[in-house]
Amino acid sequence: MHTTATGYFLNKRDTSHIWVPGYDLLRTLLLHESHDNPTSGHFGVDKTMKTLQRNYYWPVMADDVRKYVPSCTACQIMKLSHQQAAGLVQPLDPLERPCQHVTMEYVTGLSAGPSGNDAILVVQFAHTNVNRLHGLPTAIISDRDPKFTSNLWRHLWDQFGTKLQFSSAYHPQTDGQTKRVNQTMEQLIRTTCTDPQTWEKSLPLLEFAYNNAPSATTHQSPFFLNYGQDPVVPSTPNIETPVPRSQRFAEDILAAREKAAEAIRKANLVASQQADRHRRDITYKVEDLVLLDTRNLRLPIPSKLRRDQYGIAPARNTHPDSYIVS
CATH class of the missing domain: 3.30.420.10 (Ribonuclease H-like superfamily/Ribonuclease H)
Incomplete structure (x- = not known):
């Protein structure tokens, strides 16, 4: 590393990043600004790490971020736990321009x-x-x-x-x-x-x-x-x-x-x-009889009294894995 006229320590191989010396107070301040500050949004380890890496470097930065973020009281109290959701993934394709x-x-x-x-x-x-x-x-x-x-x-x-x-x-x-x-x-x-x-x-x-x-x-x-x-x-x-x-x-x-x-x-x-490891690819033809899941449908029959599934025929295919039924 070398020192600039402004007193910053820079990495010789990458002069766009400041080398942060091993002062706990200084590194903690940068961690706070990159995580707790309202402009930082209390995001997780990965986003906090990437935010810091825009301008700074120190040898154990990743370890410090992994210790700091889970210790944030606001995050422990307020954040939800996310588990993998079930369902066949149908991703949207990347677009040619922003806002398309x-x-x-x-x-x-x-x-x-x-x-x-x-x-x-x-x-x-x-x-x-x-x-x-x-x-x-x-x-x-x-x-x-x-x-x-x-x-x-x-x-x-x-x-x-x-x-x-x-x-x-x-x-x-x-x-x-x-x-x-x-x-x-x-x-x-x-x-x-x-x-x-x-x-x-x-x-x-x-x-x-x-x-x-x-x-x-x-x-x-x-x-x-x-x-x-x-x-x-x-x-x-x-x-x-x-x-x-x-x-x-x-x-x-x-x-x-x-x-x-x-x-x-x-x-x-x-x-x-x-996701598709736990799914099977099925294609229905028009007039094929299928079972319709009624758990998310609004029906006049009380939920405790109605059947969970009904036999019904698809009318036409609207998407490789979506159908309009009648």
């Missing part, structure tokens, strides 16, 4: 804020997840909430040439993606807002924390994939890079998006292979 497809869903059941709002509309753009408009999408993927199936909503997007795609109930391909984002937003509210009624005021900061966090799949933050650089946060060092960033900006952002798309394809393949 949009998924959206509501987070409901929140305490009413000063303006009376008690829900959040979570809009997720493929690649970037940035909740601001960057041009019209070619498709919007959502559940069948009455707000999304209304004639007004359909007519509005029909005028823009945007296709509306509605998820099937309990379908992993379209339902699971936004469900996981919603869980993350709820987790951010729990760990950041000590008063549940202040969530509305904190929402812009929570949005910033989510978009600044590196993705476990692409290894880049939504900010970086959208703008070609990560935003300045309290832990960002004030150092000058030897090569002006403008000279390689276009190459950096295009390379990052290509790597993100390839990472998504690989992750989709691995997830599908893992």
